[in-house]
Amino acid sequence: MKLERKESNFSSSYLVSFDGEYMSIIKANNVKYRVKIKNENNEVVGHKTILDNINIDIKKGDFVAILGRNGSGKSTFAKHLNALLVPNEGSVLINGQDTSMVEELWEIRKQCGMVFQNPDNQIVGVTVEEDIAFGPENLGMSSEKIIKTVSHAIEKVGMSAFKKKSPNHLSGGQKQRVAIASSLAIKPECIVLDEPTAMLDPKGRKDVINLVRQLNKNDGMTIILITHHMEEAAIADTVIVLDQGKVAISGKPREVFSKIDEMKALKLELPQMMELSYRLHQKGKISRYDLLDIEEFVEQYMKDSRPAIDIYDKIGVHDAGRFGDIMVQSELNRIDEKNNNGKNNNGKTLLELIDVSYVYQPETAMKNIAVDHVNVSIRENEMIGVIGPTGSGKSTLIQLMNGLLRPSEGKIYFKGKDISGKGFQKKQLHFSVGLVFQYPESQLFEETVLSDVMYGPLNKGYEKEKAEAIARECLKSLGIGDEYFRKSPFDLSGGEKRRVAIAGVIAMEPEIIVLDEPTAGLDPLTREHLFYSLKMLKEEKNKTIVIVSHSMEDMAKYVERVIVMNGGKVMFDDTTRQVFQNSDALEKIGLAIPTVSYAMKRLKAEGYTDCDEAITIDEAVDVLSYE
Amino acid sequence: MLRDITLGQYYQTESKIHQLDPRVKLLSALVYIIMLFVCDDFSCYAICAIALWIVIRLSKVPIKFITKGLKTIVILLMISLLLNIFFTPGKVLFEFNFVRITEEGLIKAAKIGIRFILIIIASSLLTLTTTPTNLTDGLEKSLGFLNYIKIPVHEIAMMMSIALRFIPILMEETDKIIKAQTARGADFETGGMIKKAKSLIPIMIPLFVSALKRANNLAIAMEARCYHGGKDRTKMYPLKYNSRDFTAYFILFIFVVVLFVERFYVLKIFG
Numbered sequence: 001m002k003l004e005r006k007e008s009n010f011s012s013s014y015l016v017s018f019d020g021e022y023m024s025i026i027k028a029n030n031v032k033y034r035v036k037i038k039n040e041n042n043e044v045v046g047h048k049t050i051l052d053n054i055n056i057d058i059k060k061g062d063f064v065a066i067l068g069r070n071g072s073g074k075s076t077f078a079k080h081l082n083a084l085l086v087p088n089e090g091s092v093l094i095n096g097q098d099t100s101m102v103e104e105l106w107e108i109r110k111q112c113g114m115v116f117q118n119p120d121n122q123i124v125g126v127t128v129e130e131d132i133a134f135g136p137e138n139l140g141m142s143s144e145k146i147i148k149t150v151s152h153a154i155e156k157v158g159m160s161a162f163k164k165k166s167p168n169h170l171s172g173g174q175k176q177r178v179a180i181a182s183s184l185a186i187k188p189e190c191i192v193l194d195e196p197t198a199m200l201d202p203k204g205r206k207d208v209i210n211l212v213r214q215l216n217k218n219d220g221m222t223i224i225l226i227t228h229h230m231e232e233a234a235i236a237d238t239v240i241v242l243d244q245g246k247v248a249i250s251g252k253p254r255e256v257f258s259k260i261d262e263m264k265a266l267k268l269e270l271p272q273m274m275e276l277s278y279r280l281h282q283k284g285k286i287s288r289y290d291l292l293d294i295e296e297f298v299e300q301y302m303k304d305s306r307p308a309i310d311i312y313d314k315i316g317v318h319d320a321g322r323f324g325d326i327m328v329q330s331e332l333n334r335i336d337e338k339n340n341n342g343k344n345n346n347g348k349t350l351l352e353l354i355d356v357s358y359v360y361q362p363e364t365a366m367k368n369i370a371v372d373h374v375n376v377s378i379r380e381n382e383m384i385g386v387i388g389p390t391g392s393g394k395s396t397l398i399q400l401m402n403g404l405l406r407p408s409e410g411k412i413y414f415k416g417k418d419i420s421g422k423g424f425q426k427k428q429l430h431f432s433v434g435l436v437f438q439y440p441e442s443q444l445f446e447e448t449v450l451s452d453v454m455y456g457p458l459n460k461g462y463e464k465e466k467a468e469a470i471a472r473e474c475l476k477s478l479g480i481g482d483e484y485f486r487k488s489p490f491d492l493s494g495g496e497k498r499r500v501a502i503a504g505v506i507a508m509e510p511e512i513i514v515l516d517e518p519t520a521g522l523d524p525l526t527r528e529h530l531f532y533s534l535k536m537l538k539e540e541k542n543k544t545i546v547i548v549s550h551s552m553e554d555m556a557k558y559v560e561r562v563i564v565m566n567g568g569k570v571m572f573d574d575t576t577r578q579v580f581q582n583s584d585a586l587e588k589i590g591l592a593i594p595t596v597s598y599a600m601k602r603l604k605a606e607g608y609t610d611c612d613e614a615i616t617i618d619e620a621v622d623v624l625s626y627e
Numbered sequence: 628m629l630r631d632i633t634l635g636q637y638y639q640t641e642s643k644i645h646q647l648d649p650r651v652k653l654l655s656a657l658v659y660i661i662m663l664f665v666c667d668d669f670s671c672y673a674i675c676a677i678a679l680w681i682v683i684r685l686s687k688v689p690i691k692f693i694t695k696g697l698k699t700i701v702i703l704l705m706i707s708l709l710l711n712i713f714f715t716p717g718k719v720l721f722e723f724n725f726v727r728i729t730e731e732g733l734i735k736a737a738k739i740g741i742r743f744i745l746i747i748i749a750s751s752l753l754t755l756t757t758t759p760t761n762l763t764d765g766l767e768k769s770l771g772f773l774n775y776i777k778i779p780v781h782e783i784a785m786m787m788s789i790a791l792r793f794i795p796i797l798m799e800e801t802d803k804i805i806k807a808q809t810a811r812g813a814d815f816e817t818g819g820m821i822k823k824a825k826s827l828i829p830i831m832i833p834l835f836v837s838a839l840k841r842a843n844n845l846a847i848a849m850e851a852r853c854y855h856g857g858k859d860r861t862k863m864y865p866l867k868y869n870s871r872d873f874t875a876y877f878i879l880f881i882f883v884v885v886l887f888v889e890r891f892y893v894l895k896i897f898g
Contacts, residue, residue, distance in 0.1 A: 082851050106853035114851040121841050122848035126760050126792050133863035135852040146863040168795050186853060404806050427812060435810040442800075443807040445832035455829065459812030490836065504811060 023096070025189055025222050026058040026081060026112075030090035033076060033245075050076045051087070052245035058238075060189070063216045063223045065236035065253070069267060069523040070494055073245040074226045078194045081224065083108040095189060110139060113183025117195040117521070119175030123167045128159060128178050131167060135186035153181040156219075157211055171390045173204020177211060184215075190222030191215070197229065198521045201390045201550045203590030209235070228523050230257070230271040231595065234292045241266060258290035267525040272553065272595040272617060273297045279621045294595065298602045301624075305608065347379035350512055350544060351401060351433065356410035356420075357568075358396050370396035372568035373410070378512060378546065383538050385555040385576065386548045388565030389590040394548050395438075397565060398514045401546070403429035431460055434510030438517045440501035444489040449480065449500050452489050456508035467507075474503040478533045495526035499533075506537065513537065514546040519554065531558050556580060556594045556615035564591070580615045596620045636696075638755040644686035645756045648872045649765025655879050656753045662883065663742050666890040672741050674889060678882055679749060686756050696751040697744065704743055711736040759791040761866075768866050781857025789845070797838060804833050 033051035036044045050073050058064055068074045079085040080092050086100040093099075094108050102108055113135075116122045125131025132153050136146040154160050157177040167175055176196050183191050193212065197205040209232055215221040225236060233239050239256040241249040243266050249256050257263060257274045270278065273291050277300070281289035286304050291297045358371040371393045378384065378401075388394045399405040400412065403419060403426040412420040419429055437443070446452035450471055457467035475485065478499040484492065489500055498518070506513060515534070519527040535558065537543045549555055555562055555576060562579040564572040566589045572579045580586075580593045583601065597615050600623070604612040614620040644652070663675060683693065717731030754762065767784035774780050805815070808829045815826050 079847075084847055084850060105850075106855055109851060109853045114848070116844065116848055118844065120796055121844035124789065124792065124845070124849060124852075126758075126788060130760060130863070134849075134854070137861050137863060138853040138855065140859040140861050142861065143863060143865055146861065150863065167792075182852065399806070402810060404810060427814070430810050430812055435807075437803060437807045437810070440807065442837050443804055443811070443829075443833050445829045445836075455813075456811040459814065508812060 023060060024057045024093075025060045025062075025095055026056065026224075027093040028054050028056040028077075028080070028087075028090070029093070030055060031077075031080065031087040031092060032089035033073075033080070033085065034088050050245050051080070053090070054242075054245070054247055056240060056247065056250075058190070058222065058224065060222055061216070061220045063213075063235075063237045064225070065233035065239045066224065066226045066242060067228075067230070067233050067239060067268060068242035068248075069525060072242040074242055075194055077242065078114070078192050078224070078226055081190075081192050082112045082114050084114075106138065110135075110186045111189045113186055113188035113191040115176065115179045115183055115191065115193040115196050117198050119167075119172055119179055119199070122179050123175060123182075126166060127164050128154070128167055128170075129163045131178060132182045132185045135182060139186060149185050149187070153184040156184055156215070157181040171204060172200045173207045173390075176200065176204065176208050180208070180211060180215075188221075190224060192224045192226075194226045195228065195521065196225070197227065197232065201590070202552070202592050203389055205229075205550075228521075230269050230274075230524075234271045234274075241268065254290050254292055257292065260289070267523075269524040273599065276596055276599065276617050276620055279617065280624055283621070283625050285625055294599045294602060297599055298606065301603060302606060302608060347381055349377050349379050350415060351378040352413040353377070353400065353407075354411045354413070356400060356407045356412060358393075358400055358405055359408045360396075362408065369568050371400065371407075374568070374570050376563060376570060376573065378544060380511075380544060381538060381542050382544050382561060383535070383559045384544075384546045385559035385562045386546060386565060387550070387552070387555060387562060387591060388571075392565040392589075393568040394565050395516060396568075398435060398516060398546065398548060401512070401514055402433035402435040404435065431456075431508050432510055433512045433514060434505040434508055436502050436505045436513065436515040436518060438520060440505070440518075441489075441494070441497035443504070444497060444501055447488060448486050449475065449489050449492070450485040452500060453504045453507050456504055460508055470507050470509065471503070474507040475500065477506070477536065478503045479529060495522055495529075498522065498526075499530065502530075510543075512544040512546065514548075516548045517550065518547060519549070519551070527554070534558075552580070552592050553594045553596075553616075556597070564589075577613055577615055581613065636754060637758050638688045638692055640687045642685060642687040642756070643871070644682060644752075646871060647756075647875055648866055648868055649757050649761040650769045650866065650868075651872045651875045651879075652753050652757055653762075653765050653769055655875070656749050658879060658883060659749050660746055662886050663745055666886050667738055667742070668890065669738075669741075671886055671890055672738070672745070674886060675745055676741075679745060679752075683748075683752065686752060688752065688755050692755065693748055693751060697747060700743075700747055704740060707743070708736045708740055711739055760788060763788045763791075764862070764866055779857075781860070785857075793841070796841075797834070800837055801830070801834055804830050804837075 031051050031054040032049065034047040034049050037046045037048055039045045052073075054073075054077065066074050066077070076085065080087060080099065081094065083092075083094075083099040083102070083105050086092070091098050091100065094111055097108060099108055123131050124134045129150055132150045133146050136149050141149065151160070151163075154163060157180050159174065159177055159181060162170065162174065162178075167178060170178065179196075180191070180193075191212075196212075197208050200208065212223055212225060213235060216223045223236075225232065227233055234253045234257070236253060238250065239253045240247055241256060241263075248266055249259055249262055257270055260270065260274075260278055263270060269275070271292060273293055273296070274289070277286055277291040277297055278289040280286040280301075286301055288300055291300055353374055353376045356371060356374050356376075357369065360366075360368040360370055374393075374397065376397075386394050386397065396405065400407055406426075407420050410420065411418055414429060414432060419426075444452050446455060450468065453471035453475055454464075454467040457470050458464070462470070472485070475481075480496065480499055480503065484496065484500075489497060492500065502515070502518065513534075518534075519530055522530065531554065534545050534547070538545050545559075547555075547559060559576055562572065562574065562576045563570060564579060564586070571585070571589070572582060580597055583593045583597070586593060594615050596617055597612070600609065600612040600614050600620055603609045603624075609623065611623050614623045659675070659679075663672075666672075666675075683690065712728055712732045713726060715729055715732035715735050717729035719727055720730055720733070721728040757765070763784045766787070767780055770778075770780050809815075811829075813826060813829055815823065818826070
C-alpha cells in the first residue's frame, strides 16, 4: 500500500496548499438532498428531504462509523461520497474536488471505494481475480500493472488461495473480503462500507471488521463504516449518528455513546458494555458509565469494588466458594423462574426428528451430507434458537422441519404421525409448520398488502372472508395498521415489508413458526419490535417459535433453548444459559457467546464474582448488584 | 432441477486446444460449420469427422462429456430425421399405406443427421475448451469491426459476461422463491393449464422484482468502481496471438483446402 500512497498523493498535493494545513479528505458543507414524490400519473406532488443540512469533515486516516435507523439517510449520504448522487444544495468535497463540478466522475470515484451490503450484487467478475481487476481495467491501467495491483489487493484481504475460484463458491464473509479487495484495487484514499456485515455470520463479520481495522491502522486507509452494530461502531475513531437526514450526535465513540438519553431517544442501542456500566452506575456499583469494551469494564469494576473473596474472608466464612455458589444459584434460579426459562419439559412434543439425515446430490462426486443423523424434538410453546456457522446445516434442518425436504434417512413425526413416509401430505405440514425464509420480503408479489397476506390462508382452502379476517389480525399483531392494507407491498420500507412477509406465514395459522434470520439488516428498534411480536405470539397464541440467528445477544435475550449445529450434527441442545457456558467449543466453530458473558467470565477469573452464568445485561446487573 | 443445464459448460484441463486464443477457436468453429454446409457429401463428412476427432483427442475432454451434450438434442434430431425420411420425394424403396420411404429421403436424412451431430459437437467443444470470459473477450475482439456501424460490441460482451455471472445466482434465487411460496401452500403441480400458469405468478413477480433490484445495485457497484463503458478500458489478460495460434490458423487453412479439393476435383476425376 505504501507504493500506492505515493501515487495518490499526486492528486492531493496541490490541495494541501489550498487548505493551508492538514487536509480533510471528505468535506460535506450544508448538504441537502431531496427526492421527488410522484403520484400514479408520474406527476411530482412533493419533495421528501433525505439529507438535511449535513456538515461533516473527515480527515485522512480517520475511521468513522455512521449510525442511524433504517431510513435515516446513511446510505444516501454514502452515495454522495462517490458522486453516485450529488447534493441539491451545499457541496461535497472529496480531496478538495467538488463532486458536482468535476467533469470526469471516475476521478472522484477512484478516490473513494465503496463496499455494499449484499456481496452478490457487487461482484462483477466470473472469478475472484477478474472481479478485483474490474476497477483497474476501467481506469485503463496497463496489463502488467493490473496484475500487480490485483495480487497486491488480494493479499491484503487474505484471499490469495481463491484467486481463480468463482465467487459463487465463497462464503458471505469471503465474498465481502473480495469486494473490499476490489475497491482497494482502484487505489482509493478512503473506503466507504455500507453495512458490509449485515448478511454475515459471526465469523465472517469478525473477519471483515478485523480487516477494515487493519487497513485503517496499518495502511492509514480512511474508513467510513455504516453499521447497525454498536460494537462495530465502538472501535471507530469517530461516530456520527444520523437521524432524519440530520447529524444528531457526533464525536468520539465514548462521547457519543455516553449521551445515553439522547441515544435512547434516537432509538439506538448502546454497546453491551456501555449499557451494563450505565445500569450498574445507576445502582451505584461502578463509578463510570462510559466504558466501551470488556477490558475497560473489568478494570473499572475491579477498581470500584473489592473481590468477592475478600468479603467472605472478612465475615469469616471459610468455605467461601460454596457459600457464594448457593447465593448465586438462588439468584439465577430466581431469574430463570421470572423468565419462565428452563427446559420446559412438561410441554407436549409437537415435532420430532429421529436420526434424520439429508444428503444433497447423493451418489455423485458432489455428494454433501448437510444434516447428519440429527435428533431434535420441539415441544409446544417453546422459543428455540438455532445457531451454527455457515454451512452447518441450519437451513437444511429447518426445511426438513416443514416438509420442503424429505429426509434421506430417519423419521420425522408431527404430533406422533410419521410425516417422512410416502403417504403423508407434505402440504399439510407446510400449514402446520410455517417457514419464514431469510429476507422473506423477496417473496411478496400481490398488489396490496392485505391480499399478499391472504395468499397462504386461501391456499389452505379458506373462504375469502375468513382469509381476510385472519390476514387483518395477523398484520395487526405484527404492528401493521389499517392504513397499510391497501398499499402495494413494494411501497413499504424494509422493516415494514419484512413484517408483512412474516404475517403472510403466520396467517396460515401454523403451530410452529420457523424463522431464518428474521432480523437481518434491521435497525435495533425494528429488531426489538419484531422479537416482541414473536414473543407475544408465543405467549398469547401459544405458538412455538424457532429462530435461526447469528446474533448471540438476541439469542440470550429472547430464546429459552438453543440448538447449536456444526457440520450437519447437533453439537449442543440445551437451555440458552447452559449452551453459552461452552465458550471454548463455540469459539472453535466460529461462534461466540454474548459480550456480557465474556465480561462476567473475566470478573469470575479475577475473583470478583462467583457467578459467570449471566448471559444478558439484565441478569448481569442483577448478579453484580447482589454481590 | 435447474442445475442440470449444461449449456456453455467449461471443462477444466490443460491442453493445446484450451491454450488457443478464443478468436482462433471461434473462427475455426465458424469455418467448420460453413464447410459442413458447402461440402455435402459423405467423403467430405468423413474428413470433417476425422478432423473433429483429432481435435477432441487434443483437447483431452472425455468423449463421455461431449456426448452428454448430444442427449439434449436427441428428440429434435429424431424429428428432423423422420420428417426427411418420410417426406422426401424420389425413388421409392418401401411403401406401406401412406408411409413411403425413398432412397433420396434416406440419404438426405443421413446427411442432415451427420451434419447436425458434427455441428453440435464442434460448438460444444468450443465452449468446453474456452472459459466464458475468454469467449466473450474473443467475441468482443473479433466483432470489434461492428463498432463502426454503431453496434455497441463492448456493451453486449459485458452484458454476456454479467449474465454468465448471474445465471447461478438467479437460479438459486428461483429455487428459494419456489420454496418460499411452497411453504405458503402454493401448488404448482395440480390443475389445468390456466391454473398452472396462474400459479407461476407468485414466482415470476418476486423473481423479476429481485432481478431488477440486483441489476440496479450492480449498476451502482459498477459505477462506484469507475466503470464508464468500453472507452479507454484495458484488460488484465489482453488477448494476444502467439505462434501456437498461427499454426492453428494454418492448419485450418489446410483443412479448408483439402475439403475443397476433395469436393470439387477428386470427385470429378473419379467420375
